[in-house]
Amino acid sequence: MRTRPATLDFIILAAVCALALSLFALPFLRPQGQTVTVSVRSGGETAVFRECDLSAEQSFEVKNNGIVLTVTVEGGTVCVSHSDCDDRVCVNSGRISRSGQSIICAPAGVVITVSGGESDEDISAG
């Protein structure tokens, strides 16, 4: 068994980093979205809480699992402007605007997704 670093170690390290960095770029290849869908999950069931247009400036609260999130739509983007949750990943996720992007608050069981937009081939026709 080899216990001294080898070239292959560095190749693997570099490969994983390169993969991660290229995955960061993926969202920018998607088209600008049109619709915001907020889903909430409780007791194993997921339901759509609200659906609205990405272009309509608005702010509303979503409450689930005892956590309150404030969702804000402005400037063609949507974000979680405030949350009671412990880790605040949702708030730190920033603004999303591209079709297919989501913000997830795992403790609250809330998923905010952007969909629609021009030439979005993933959505079934009709």
Add this chain to the structure above:
Amino acid sequence: MLCAALAFSYLEAIVPISLVIPLPGIKLGLANIAVMLAFFCISPCDAALVSFARISLSALLFGSPVSFLFSLCGGMLAYFSLFLSKTLVKHEKMSFIGASVLSSALHGSGQIIAASIVYGAGAFFYLPVILLFGVPVGALVGWLLNILYPGTEKIINAKNK
């Protein structure tokens, strides 16, 4: 080995790395030290047992059903990478650093896959973060394994003689 694995998990549970890196899912993965030592020094079957038992006990003691699912998916993928790693390390192509980084990348990927089952495809946006932070952490564990392996191997084989 199971005790070591569990002790590592407990240490991780009480020392919150979230003070340094405030991101969920980012952890030191120290328990992998025990699993990998078991895989390389004892046998793959024993390593699988150590891994599964550690995941189950950890989830029962410090986790939740969701964390169990995430850990299990991550652990399973990481475990299968060990077979490839063992061949490469045995033939002197790479050290435990590469093996551990591979383990870490696959563990993170497994967790994201589990997350996408529970929360939907949006979970994949977190994959680059998990992968990126998994590299230094995996490299650290690998470096520790490079140091720990020779001594452990001697002790285990001395017992079997």
